[in-house]
Amino acid sequence: MIASTDDRWRIATDGREAAERLRGAVRAAVDATPVRLVGFRAGAGLALAAVLIATAAVVATASSIVYGRLAVGLDVLPDVQLRMQTVLGLLVLLVTGVTYASLTRGRHGLGAPVRLLVASALAAVPAYAVLVLGFPVHTGDPPALTAGVSPWGARCLLVAAAVGLIVLTALAAALHRAVPTASHWRGAAAGAAAGLWSGAAVFVFCPAHELGHLAIGHVAPIAVFLLAGLIALPRVLRS
Amino acid sequence: MEHPAQRVSALMERYASGDDAVFDQLYDLTASRLYGFCLRLTGDPPAADDLFQETYLRVHRARSTYLPGSDVLHWAFAIARSAYRDRLRYWRRRPEHLGSLDDAAQQAAQQPDEGNTPDAELTADHLAQVVTVELQKMSETNRSAYVLLREEGVSLKEAAAILGASPDAVKQRAHRAYQQLRAALRRAQGTEGSP
Numbered sequence: 223m224i225a226s227t228d229d230r231w232r233i234a235t236d237g238r239e240a241a242e243r244l245r246g247a248v249r250a251a252v253d254a255t256p257v258r259l260v261g262f263r264a265g266a267g268l269a270l271a272a273v274l275i276a277t278a279a280v281v282a283t284a285s286s287i288v289y290g291r292l293a294v295g296l297d298v299l300p301d302v303q304l305r306m307q308t309v310l311g312l313l314v315l316l317v318t319g320v321t322y323a324s325l326t327r328g329r330h331g332l333g334a335p336v337r338l339l340v341a342s343a344l345a346a347v348p349a350y351a352v353l354v355l356g357f358p359v360h361t362g363d364p365p366a367l368t369a370g371v372s373p374w375g376a377r378c379l380l381v382a383a384a385v386g387l388i389v390l391t392a393l394a395a396a397l398h399r400a401v402p403t404a405s406h407w408r409g410a411a412a413g414a415a416a417g418l419w420s421g422a423a424v425f426v427f428c429p430a431h432e433l434g435h436l437a438i439g440h441v442a443p444i445a446v447f448l449l450a451g452l453i454a455l456p457r458v459l460r461s
Numbered sequence: 462m463e464h465p466a467q468r469v470s471a472l473m474e475r476y477a478s479g480d481d482a483v484f485d486q487l488y489d490l491t492a493s494r495l496y497g498f499c500l501r502l503t504g505d506p507p508a509a510d511d512l513f514q515e516t517y518l519r520v521h522r523a524r525s526t527y528l529p530g531s532d533v534l535h536w537a538f539a540i541a542r543s544a545y546r547d548r549l550r551y552w553r554r555r556p557e558h559l560g561s562l563d564d565a566a567q568q569a570a571q572q573p574d575e576g577n578t579p580d581a582e583l584t585a586d587h588l589a590q591v592v593t594v595e596l597q598k599m600s601e602t603n604r605s606a607y608v609l610l611r612e613e614g615v616s617l618k619e620a621a622a623i624l625g626a627s628p629d630a631v632k633q634r635a636h637r638a639y640q641q642l643r644a645a646l647r648r649a650q651g652t653e654g655s656p
Contacts, residue, residue, distance in 0.1 A: 241492075244496075244510060244513065244514070245488060245492070247510075247514055248488065248513070248514050248517045248518075249484070249485075249488075251514055251517070251518050252484065252517060252518060252521045255518060255521060255522065257521060257522055257524065257525065258525070259477075259478070259479050259524075259525045260525055261477075261525050261526070262525070262526040262528070265526075327526075327528050328622065329531075329622075330528075330531050330532065330535060330536075330619065330622040330623075331527065331528030331531035331536055332531075332535070332536065332539055332622040332623060332625070333622075333625070335621070335622070335627070336621075336625050336626055336627055337627055399519070399522055399523040399526060400523065400526040401526075402519075402523070402536070402539040402540045402542075402543040403539050403542075403543070403622065403623065403624065403625030404625030404626075405543070405625075407625070460543055460547060
């Protein structure tokens, strides 16, 4: 027979004295460690508020500087209005879904099922690419609209980097020590969420239609942030 | 009457909201199972002591993020395993520390083996020792899955949540561990039975 947990506890701690010593050591370590009592919901709420405000601020500032007006990316010809609304709606769903997957603690308080995290991380780049490359809403017409577009998406890369970094930092802060499982895939999902926020930001910011620009300036940052989340976040989430 | 898990959960909620006075009660209700889990992971009492202390410290640090109503022990198991995996990573980066890992299995294997004495019977202690040694020989993922499912009595879905893996993967890992243990027990019985 395998020894029961209580037996193992008794045997390993070699009686009451050793058990009390262990309790004393735990108690001393706990007493010596002050903690900030910010609940997960409050932290996640603050993080999401910061993400929304910061993303809006970055896009508004960049749009004002480059184009002299807001949300040029949403400015399309009347015949593609419906397509624009559909793509925008799907993009919002994608961003919300992946952000939710990375932030939720699930029924047990142990986070989203790992399959959902994997699916979120792996689907982010292809889903976004299909939306912006497969259903183009800009044609470069009228030319006045695309006059400020940088050839290889350098400005978009800057906007995406700023938004993605802000989102990644906010999600890392919200998830820090909150969910003790699947840190690599949770990091990847959070990275994908940060990338998708940056993708949404440049979608609103930029009216470009060239394939090279869209691939480098709009889609590539999502893959970069996904990798950043996969590599850099696990340790932050666990420590 | 309040179920023990509900009682622990209620205490954890109070602890999460800053009531430090409930720590001792919480400790009394969770320590033995948590220690047993740590001991199964490490296979070595001194390492289990360290892991146990670190787990409580992490629970303490993360207490404000506890999800009200969820199983405290399962949450603590997940934290213990995460801490243990951090230790494994640390040891892998510093091979000079790997001794502490190998020592656990060697130490268990070098215990006085009464089963090998000529007229000894295959005792429960000896079988438990074979299981302990074999658990340390298998991968951490298989070991965790086996311990949660077979020894802690956690359901497949809950074990999957604790281990951050899919239920199918956990089932497969536990099965592999079970097969490995069964083979080891058969070998032990064969040794006992041989003249």
